[in-house]
Amino acid sequence: MATIQDVARDAGVSTATVSRVFSAPELVLETTRHKVMEAVTRLGYEPNFAAKSLRTLRTEKILVTVPDISNPFFSQVIRGVEEAALAAGYSVLLGDTRHEETREEQYAAMFRRKEADGLIFLGHRLPDVLAEMVAAKGPKTPIVNGCEFRPGLAVSSAHIDNERAAAEAVEYLYELGHTRVGAVTGPLASPISSDRLNGVLAAAQRHGRASALRIAIGDFSIESGVRQAGELLDEPGRPTAIFCFSDEMAMGALEAIRQRGLRCPEDVSLVGFDDIRFAQYLYPQLTTVRQPKEQIGHEVVRLLLDILADRTSTLQNVTLPHQLVVRSSTAPPSA
Amino acid sequence: MATIQDVARDAGVSTATVSRVFSAPELVLETTRHKVMEAVTRLGYEPNFAAKSLRTLRTEKILVTVPDISNPFFSQVIRGVEEAALAAGYSVLLGDTRHEETREEQYAAMFRRKEADGLIFLGHRLPDVLAEMVAAKGPKTPIVNGCEFRPGLAVSSAHIDNERAAAEAVEYLYELGHTRVGAVTGPLASPISSDRLNGVLAAAQRHGRASALRIAIGDFSIESGVRQAGELLDEPGRPTAIFCFSDEMAMGALEAIRQRGLRCPEDVSLVGFDDIRFAQYLYPQLTTVRQPKEQIGHEVVRLLLDILADRTSTLQNVTLPHQLVVRSSTAPPSA
DNA sequence: CGCTCCGATGTAATCGAAATCATCGATAAC
DNA sequence: GTTATCGATGATTTCGATTACATCGGAGCG
Numbered sequence: 001m002a003t004i005q006d007v008a009r010d011a012g013v014s015t016a017t018v019s020r021v022f023s024a025p026e027l028v029l030e031t032t033r034h035k036v037m038e039a040v041t042r043l044g045y046e047p048n049f050a051a052k053s054l055r056t057l058r059t060e061k062i063l064v065t066v067p068d069i070s071n072p073f074f075s076q077v078i079r080g081v082e083e084a085a086l087a088a089g090y091s092v093l094l095g096d097t098r099h100e101e102t103r104e105e106q107y108a109a110m111f112r113r114k115e116a117d118g119l120i121f122l123g124h125r126l127p128d129v130l131a132e133m134v135a136a137k138g139p140k141t142p143i144v145n146g147c148e149f150r151p152g153l154a155v156s157s158a159h160i161d162n163e164r165a166a167a168e169a170v171e172y173l174y175e176l177g178h179t180r181v182g183a184v185t186g187p188l189a190s191p192i193s194s195d196r197l198n199g200v201l202a203a204a205q206r207h208g209r210a211s212a213l214r215i216a217i218g219d220f221s222i223e224s225g226v227r228q229a230g231e232l233l234d235e236p237g238r239p240t241a242i243f244c245f246s247d248e249m250a251m252g253a254l255e256a257i258r259q260r261g262l263r264c265p266e267d268v269s270l271v272g273f274d275d276i277r278f279a280q281y282l283y284p285q286l287t288t289v290r291q292p293k294e295q296i297g298h299e300v301v302r303l304l305l306d307i308l309a310d311r312t313s314t315l316q317n318v319t320l321p322h323q324l325v326v327r328s329s330t331a332p333p334s335a
Numbered sequence: 336m337a338t339i340q341d342v343a344r345d346a347g348v349s350t351a352t353v354s355r356v357f358s359a360p361e362l363v364l365e366t367t368r369h370k371v372m373e374a375v376t377r378l379g380y381e382p383n384f385a386a387k388s389l390r391t392l393r394t395e396k397i398l399v400t401v402p403d404i405s406n407p408f409f410s411q412v413i414r415g416v417e418e419a420a421l422a423a424g425y426s427v428l429l430g431d432t433r434h435e436e437t438r439e440e441q442y443a444a445m446f447r448r449k450e451a452d453g454l455i456f457l458g459h460r461l462p463d464v465l466a467e468m469v470a471a472k473g474p475k476t477p478i479v480n481g482c483e484f485r486p487g488l489a490v491s492s493a494h495i496d497n498e499r500a501a502a503e504a505v506e507y508l509y510e511l512g513h514t515r516v517g518a519v520t521g522p523l524a525s526p527i528s529s530d531r532l533n534g535v536l537a538a539a540q541r542h543g544r545a546s547a548l549r550i551a552i553g554d555f556s557i558e559s560g561v562r563q564a565g566e567l568l569d570e571p572g573r574p575t576a577i578f579c580f581s582d583e584m585a586m587g588a589l590e591a592i593r594q595r596g597l598r599c600p601e602d603v604s605l606v607g608f609d610d611i612r613f614a615q616y617l618y619p620q621l622t623t624v625r626q627p628k629e630q631i632g633h634e635v636v637r638l639l640l641d642i643l644a645d646r647t648s649t650l651q652n653v654t655l656p657h658q659l660v661v662r663s664s665t666a667p668p669s670a
Numbered sequence: 671c672g673c674t675c676c677g678a679t680g681t682a683a684t685c686g687a688a689a690t691c692a693t694c695g696a697t698a699a700c
Numbered sequence: 701g702t703t704a705t706c707g708a709t710g711a712t713t714t715c716g717a718t719t720a721c722a723t724c725g726g727a728g729c730g
Contacts, residue, residue, distance in 0.1 A: 051686030053385035386716035
């Protein structure tokens, strides 16, 4: 591949001029610019990224780590990230951590090696090396958290109000007349789960139904939905409504309901979380809490770009709107 | 962030020695290695990626472009890619092209700027600049195609035998006793669709049912499944079985079937394609053609690494096994 | 004893572009 | 007419690591 030297020689100018044609064309005479561009196309020149990056100390890349890309919720968020990043001239380095700490650390090392200008993590853990970095550099550290919010991490973030969203979901169930409600959570280590659980508990208490509330702990996967919802359904005093902390688990719950010869919503109402693309095409169409997935992606990029452009000096924790989308998987309990 | 110079000074050695500690530790005396490592941890040093990359002309990155990551089929393939890449010490740069040519070209430019050592594209188009590159460098160009196979592109690839897979799917329907079969394809510009369509046509002909075959052209999205399957269902002489070229379109078709008060499989049998994670949790559980998604990801990385390591000099087009997975969405036509 | 060889380490060139500073001709100002 | 100014361009340093080559002390050998 041709270098800037080749172009300079071919065009009969210095490398500085060639460089300027790309980064500050207004400083270069129209005619020379033409000469240079001709040489560029003739030689098929593209500026070498590593060289540019070394000199400028910028990569124009954003590293995004996600617990599981094959999860449609995350892939929608990433889509938003990718879109906003591209619009700002950044590209996305993707890291699938598979919920594994070692992988999170590998990607943390990449970030420290300056393979990306900023880091967006969609999980709830921040590897130690990065936590140190945050402690040292404060709110100007180009690290942003998406979907989750853990105040102790001291990074900016964009997310919904998980506690309120979950509370609204079960409140809706109580208002329909359900009294025995079950909830299938995600791993409680993540705020996304514990916050939602708090919301569920608070709502149950407000309605005086705390003692009839049943909790099962899942891991957001379809399979855990089948299993945990199944256990709830098999207990004496079967719940008439189940709230799953993800749509995938709700899909699993639907399966568990069918396996037991029960019907949704006649026998068991079901509420999911996220509103992934598939939720409205399930049978019955799933009532769920919509998260503004692409918007979270956009917002998280905006926060990061603000830090990178030095436009901000304080932490920002942005709460985006959620919405309970009522479809056909919920109904009043049958008499 | 500390540089190699800082470490060298702090450890009282030359930069060459520090560098060797990382890239060829066996050349360095145990004691000096220790001294250096202490300085490294003391200063929190990580080698600067751009500098290393400039010198070695390698990035240890693979650029992967995909038409749509929010599609669970692709996100599973990417998972396989990511896994295999990471195992080989490469990381993944993700490009969501959204089926748009301009984005494909943007990513092509990134590749030419040497932001990645290799390119895996999961679509069916190769931007001109890259086609030229392939023409110039031949089979040693580090570009590999996944999922699709278009001989004219002259790049290695990993994919299933789409024609045979599709033929088997409809043959299964004919064997069940269906005579009026409909198919919802993807955009015919991509080999993945045209190959499958050829398989469908051939199977119909073999069974003497070509004249009763109905084709509708979708775009792999759920919504197009609803629409196109709906049109097939509304035609006079309604098909008793529909074969969709993706599971997502099959989900849409299920919806279309329900909207018309029909039942699957009693009134209409349904076959999908891909076997995404959700296929077996639909109602009814979807009969579909399984693609070895993660395996395609692994294979495509293997092909690329072979090229990068100069272990190969000929094109390889690998055909991976598919499998018709029969579930509950198909049945003999009712009398 | 002197020479070669080798292991360990240092010196310095190098990768390709960006950016600072220097240069040069022309114009404007006094 | 001399000089400050400015626009366009060139010369050169710089970014931070890798690596070919140089160096040096000590072991091995005849």
